[in-house]
Amino acid sequence: MSDPAKPDVLDMARQQLAVAAEHLHLDEGLHRVLATPKRQMIVNFPVVLDNGRVNVFEGFRVQHNVSRGPTKGGIRFHPEVDLNETTALAMWMTWKCAIVNIPYGGAKGGVRVDTKSSASESSRN
Amino acid sequence: MIIGPEMDIPAPDMGTNAQVMAWIMDTYSVGKGSTVTGVVTGKPVPLGGSEGRVEATGRGVITAAAEACDVLDMKLDGSRVVVQGFGNVGSIAAKLAVERGAKVVAISDRVGGIHNANGLPIHELIQQYSNVEGGITEFKDAEPVTNEELLALDCDILIPAATTEQLHVDNADDIKAKLIIEGANGPTTPQADDILADRGVFVVPDVLANAGGVVVSYFEWVQDLQAFFWEENEVNLKLEKIIKNSFAHVLGTMQQHKTTMRTAAYIIGVKRVADATVTRGIYP
Numbered sequence: 001m002s003d004p005a006k007p008d009v010l011d012m013a014r015q016q017l018a019v020a021a022e023h024l025h026l027d028e029g030l031h032r033v034l035a036t037p038k039r040q041m042i043v044n045f046p047v048v049l050d051n052g053r054v055n056v057f058e059g060f061r062v063q064h065n066v067s068r069g070p071t072k073g074g075i076r077f078h079p080e081v082d083l084n085e086t087t088a089l090a091m092w093m094t095w096k097c098a099i100v101n102i103p104y105g106g107a108k109g110g111v112r113v114d115t116k117s118s119a120s121e122s123s124r125n
Numbered sequence: 126m127i128i129g130p131e132m133d134i135p136a137p138d139m140g141t142n143a144q145v146m147a148w149i150m151d152t153y154s155v156g157k158g159s160t161v162t163g164v165v166t167g168k169p170v171p172l173g174g175s176e177g178r179v180e181a182t183g184r185g186v187i188t189a190a191a192e193a194c195d196v197l198d199m200k201l202d203g204s205r206v207v208v209q210g211f212g213n214v215g216s217i218a219a220k221l222a223v224e225r226g227a228k229v230v231a232i233s234d235r236v237g238g239i240h241n242a243n244g245l246p247i248h249e250l251i252q253q254y255s256n257v258e259g260g261i262t263e264f265k266d267a268e269p270v271t272n273e274e275l276l277a278l279d280c281d282i283l284i285p286a287a288t289t290e291q292l293h294v295d296n297a298d299d300i301k302a303k304l305i306i307e308g309a310n311g312p313t314t315p316q317a318d319d320i321l322a323d324r325g326v327f328v329v330p331d332v333l334a335n336a337g338g339v340v341v342s343y344f345e346w347v348q349d350l351q352a353f354f355w356e357e358n359e360v361n362l363k364l365e366k367i368i369k370n371s372f373a374h375v376l377g378t379m380q381q382h383k384t385t386m387r388t389a390a391y392i393i394g395v396k397r398v399a400d401a402t403v404t405r406g407i408y409p
Contacts, residue, residue: 005293007314012290015315020391023382030399041127063133067401070131072166072339074138075145085289092310093339095394096332100371102343105398107133115140 013088034094037087038105039063061109064090071107072097081110128153130163130350136342137167139212139288143179147172163349166342175345177360178338182308183217184361185337185368187225189329190218190282190306192372197304197327202226205242205280207302209233209272210287211250211261214308214335218284219247231275233287236260238275239267276300285312292317300326307331322385330387332394333368333375340367 007015014035021031041061046054060083063071073093086108093106127133128149137146146168153164162173170176177184187201194201206227208219211234219229228244239245239261254261262269276283276291277299285291286308292300297317305321305328307313313321313328321328341364348354355363379389 003293005295005314005316006290007316009289009311012311012315016387016391017395019388020395023384023388023392024396024399026395026399030402033402034395034398039127061127061133063127065398065402067398067405070129071133072136072342074136074167075141075149076138077140077145089310092332094398095391096336096339098394098397099332099375099390100336100340100367101397102340102367104134104339104343107135108138109135110138113140 008084009088010084010091013091017091034065035091037062037064037090038066040083040087042083057111057113059109059111060086061107062086062090063105063107065094065105068098068105069103070105072104073107073109075109075111077111077113077115079112079114081112086110126153126156128164130161130346134163134342134346135165136339137213143167143169143174146174163346166345166349168345173345173349175341175348175360176355176357177364178341178345179213180217180221181341181360181364182214182335182338183219183221184364185340186214186218186284186286186306186308186334187221188337188365188368189334189372190222190284190304191225192369192376193304193306193327193329194282196376199281199304200226201282204228204282205230206282206284207231207275207278207280208284208286208308209238209275209291209312210285210309211255212286214338215284215286216247216251216255218286218306218308219245220251222282222284223247227282230280231270231278232261233270233272233275234260234262237262238270238272239264240270240275240278241267273299282306284308288312290314292321294320297321298324300324303327305329307334310335318385318387328386329372330385330390333371333386333390336371337364337368340364 089108097104168174231240283302289311292313294316297320
């Protein structure tokens, strides 16, 4: 995140929202609601690796907006996943579902993990 | 439980796939005591997955590209395409572009990029170089290119389908493509957006261009809830119709507000969410 050419992705998502809010003359409070996720969850869960060692992984699920229906969004396994990025991606999912007019709000999840190391980890309920 | 078919429905993304979705479906179902296929999408077809789901994002990308070509008086057939990324989105978009007569002159994966002005054999790359150590860089009939060189190559259409913030303030002036179709989420920073708009580069934003994945995820969920499954052709036709209609709606909004495709798409999306929020009475 030290590259000045690359802003924080959540800032980027919020800048994009702000431009649209201006065009729409969106109410300031409503703008604030839409710039903020509804729910964010962080879990830490242990997994026994193939070599027998136990590692603890950090996982995130963000549900950005629930006004149009259940939330929808991918789960990524990537070493650079963090809460900010997951929130930005969840916000993008909200707009995406609304633009193509399918009845969902946006969500996104991620596990901070270098994949292809451990199999068979599953959901966080 | 934070996930569930009426609550929150996950899907595959970077690093996950149909097998991982099957594990999630199984874990959730064991907890519930019966099989609940609609809790995740992007599942294997025999476990409640949808035909056409794997290709859906790439298919949406190329459908959007064809629509954008019409706007710009370009033709997808015969155009030179550069694709950044060779995952589920980039590889399928490249394959479908070639099927529609385009020439993919460069492509990259997590190892590196390759370039051949005469066009690359995408089908062969997918078949033979997806799972080898050096990835597509092991293909010899092409010259290697760095990520920055790839993005600045002379071409008609650039499809960033790798990750966020690939087009930024330091390279937006070097882009030679006339048309950018965002296969990845967030590949263009707001500063780069402004530069590209000033330069007259037409950008079809992620929230429209790569929506094919979530559209067919929606179809999968609908099929799961109804326990009634569609043929691939039906899925593809319904997908293309939604992308084309959404594209036309965004284009009209763009012309009306005299803005970019991204802002126009946001105007539509944000307005729908804002209206739903207000109409429900949960705000203020």
